[in-house]
Amino acid sequence: MSSRVRPGRDDSPDRLYTLTGGRSGTGSTSFDVVTLVVAESDPVPGMQSEHAAILRMCRFPTAVVEVAAGLGLPVSITKILLSDLHDTGRISARHPRPASYRLPDHDILEQVLVGLRNL
């Protein structure tokens, strides 16, 4: 592993609360770990650095876990930062299509199978 300090991992948990302004929930938007995030605007001066980093990372669709890995922050903290940006219209979120039932749809499984066989 690299020697650089990884925010959120090597810091005390209190710093994570500072990053999120003390919040531990994400309000109205429910991000899945594989929700694809797309930036709808460029970073602006004065923006919280994590928010700016997310906007740079998400010029193309990028999953929540990829954002978390890029920021070096836990997934739950990343989701809070993302919901800030979502609430202000700076990102859009492409959520996974919900299965109609607890098991995946047959059509989706067929598409996955085709994709895997083409690898």
Added chain:
Amino acid sequence: MDSAISEQRQTLSSTADNGLKIVVVGGFGVGKTTLVRSVSEIRPLNTEETMSQAGEGIDDTVGVAAKTATTVAFDFGRISLDAHNVLYLFGAPGQERFWFLWDRLFSGTLGAVVLVDTRRIADSWYAVDRLEHHGTPFVVACNDFGGRAHTAAEIREALDLGDEIPLVFCDARSRESSKQVLISLVEHLKNVVAADPENGPRPIPEPAP
């Protein structure tokens, strides 16, 4: 730092809009990351999830709320299946504390692969048990470490595995072999979906009283 990351990152197609997940569960050193790397289009990335359990109760006279954090690190890779579907593969540890985070991280997963080292089969008991408990469809894949060859029957017995659960042998270093593991999981999922009585026409819900 950002430029270094973005240089290594391959971007997804701008049409990608449906993230899917498959979880590879297994003990330490069993080859989860190796399998993910074999099929992933990106170098596997690592991230983590933390679950804090803050002490509750405003009348806590002690004043200092007990705060415990469970942190679980996991690797993941990515496969672009087509213009819309992107499959994320998660390599997750099988140990006990991980399962507290299962619902938060992996709800809605298509299914799971339990990766087994046949020299340490007992490491996989817990994962098999938890997946059955969660009702998550899974296949068991034995990673070939070149030890004494076990028969499928021996492994099934050791894991107390039902006949309906596929057991495959693989070499996690091989892209083709790892791909076949994933294909066997998706084939199994299709069977599970087809056999599920609740997946058929659903009864009309009772009107609320």
